[in-house]
Amino acid sequence: MLGQLIVSSLVVGSIYALMALAMSITYKASEVPNFSQGEMAMMSTYVTFVLLSSFGLSFYPAMLLTVGFAFLLGLILEFFFLRRAKNPTPLNLIVITIGFQLMLYGLAGWKWGSEQRQINLPFSESKVIVQNDVFALTELNLATLVIAFIVLLVIYLLIQKTKLGLAMKACQQNVNASKMNGISAYRIMAISFGISSIVGAIAGVLVAPLLTLDPSMMWDPLLKGFAAAVLGGMKSLHGVVIGGLLLGLIENLFGFYISIEFKSVVAFAIIVLVLYFKPSGLFDKHYVRKV
Amino acid sequence: MRNLKTTYFEDLQLFKDGVHLFWSAVLILALFTLPFFVKTYYLTILNLMAVNVIVALGLNLLVGNTGQISLGHAGFVAIGAYTTVLLLKLGVPFIFAFVAAGVVSALFGILLGIPSLKLEGPYLAIATLAFGLAVTTLIGRMDFLGGRMGMNVPKLQIKWMGLKYDHALYYIILSITIIAVIAMRNILRSRIGRAFQAIRDSDIAAAAIGIHLTRYKLYSFGLSALFAGAAGSLWALYLGFINPTLFSFILSINFLVIIVLGGLGSITGSILGAVVLTYLNLQLENVVDIPLLGAALYKFSEVFMTTTGIANVSWVLTGFILILVVLYEPLGLYGLWLRTKIFWKRWPF
């Protein structure tokens, strides 16, 4: 039983890890926790749904278009809203993302909200494809694990091995110095939001078959992803991924052995407790302002 | 012409001159005589506005004046509401139940404040959010609090000069709101309020002049929760029924929208924000009934969206207004009010 629990935790945890990674990418770039991350993912998931069901596209072309849409959505948030704020405080920017969240939520409800919908992925959620003494894995579970792993790997390579990743790191450390070296800080910021939105969208599509498709479907994954990112330390990429997997594990173990109803509350309680001892999460250094 | 001040006390008094006193008196008089002229429905709206004013005052103290963030204030409102109802059911007079609501809520505020002291930005946001979530989940599990089904709020036994129940309720809520506004104004003008703002602007300098950061952050959390708890008590009273879903994350966000829209760090802002957003939300609930615009929106929904989801327009609009405020008027409605005042003072120049 424990083996099965751990495997299920990894599946849920990898969704949290994706959401946490999405939050972390933009937080590193802008110091803003993006509250609209969930709604952006939700919108993208609806786009997949429409492409699959109304336009009759097959899964992979639909995914490709969704990724493009998600990227564009990230650019819109950065270019039309966040960039327009003059001398913003962190709170100002947080409020902008909350405003964007409400707008997307309203738009989705206006367009699709009246009916419950089901998204059909080519991965079955009931067909068991791995079965042994320790655990069983459905097609969807396996796809989730594999896709999440690929996304994490791609993001890692993107940031560690490419010029773009180097520019992103440079902008995080010193915006002015980056500008002087010919990096367009605005463009890097916009691209960061675009990439983060893609990561969120993939999490959205993967989690959609487990939930009903409705405008509030990403609330829980967003909160968990945010919590996971905080647990790991918002600015540490490997930290947030570990945070996501850890959160999945805590939730599932507690849910199974003690109480399923309190599993979310306890997960949050543990995070608050961790923060009490490590105010910037498990893997991030606490920063003290110099005078 | 500007009046010259002759004593330092003139900076402390409530009304800065006769004109200010006069208009404040007119406004208060108007609010107190209103029940004789309007339908009960409008009193209900005013009640809701007043309750939101009280929560906004408290939240603005924490966010606008102390520079902390809270995404869990609905939790404090819930604690105030449930404390009141529980005590009323036990036969405790309302006045004590009301005070207890504030005190219990403040204690929870301090309790939440303790682990939150070291946290900043997103870390504080997640801790407060977790708190809000925990409160409603726990209440939902407790049968003596009505669980998920919620519970009815006992009606008060009010026999004041033959006043109608709705009117009496309105007077109670209005009076408490006025007291809350004055109390908050005085606290903010005092050494305590200045210390909060000092922490917001530079915690290092605040400590260097002798402000105990831990203690004052806890004061701020406590006071903020006290106001939210008091508001929750009144809310329960006029709703007549409470359940955990009333106090969701969305309600916490709604309070945040109120203070941002009204103006961070400003009492006038808290009042304007609460009044305007409450009104706006009520109007947008029946967006189709708005003349001209309603019909156009309906047509638009038929063609491009769905007519059944048209109520969602209120979310779109709220979100859009929120962004516009941050981008173009960071002081919110209070900033707009200041500009109008300056414009009239200088007119026609």
Add this chain to the structure above:
Amino acid sequence: MNKHTFFEVVQLNKSFGGLKAVNQLHFDVKEKEIFSIIGPNGAGKSTVFNCINGLYQPEEGQIKFKGEELIGKRPDQIAQAGIARTFQNLELFAHMTTLDNILLGRHKSMKASILATVGLSFKRSKAAKEELEHRRKVEEIIDFLELEAARDQFVSNLPYGKQKLVELGRALALEPDLLLLDEPAAGLTQEEREDMIFWIKDIRDLLGITVILIEHNMQMVQNISDRILAINFGTQITIGTPEEVLNHPEVIKAYLGEDLPSTL
């Protein structure tokens, strides 16, 4: 009082990672002295101040003020003990007026509780009486520093020189026994600097406050100090009267660099 040195730093050590910012620093300051700490950029001067006022916890050593150990105390406790400071890059309460900034300097002397402050708008209330009493003291400081015109302005709107004065005023409002000034003349015009020298002397002569200051302007340091401590890489180069210190070969070397061109 006579039993103890007024203010004393004993074998102070503070490092950041591998870097020793303050290394075995040792000095004392006499009552009503104007004592300067000089040294090149990054010599550890501000770190000394941050250790004294409790922002940093040094690894070793003692800091004694009137015989009382300061290490281990929080910044607010140290302020309560009678030490006030200003900051190198200004730490003002930017969204508040000059008056409120200086009134905040009175915070620790005021006692009104939260409950009492609710009555502030009533003339007879304790809170109002206390507020007015301290307001009078603040007005004296505003007069002293000639800040009348800036009284009701937000400090972020004031010119830099005035902002420095507001910060000085806020520190004075604490009525400290020891005042730490971190580069009080940096960024000031010639005229403003001369005023600052005048005020610092007045602070000592009229108010009887002991002053420790960090400063880069040698003319000012020479003019104002009773004694000077020169440090580099966190260690003492020399300590003594202005003439002794400023003519010390190590000090000249530290400031002008090793390879002094022979043409100079």
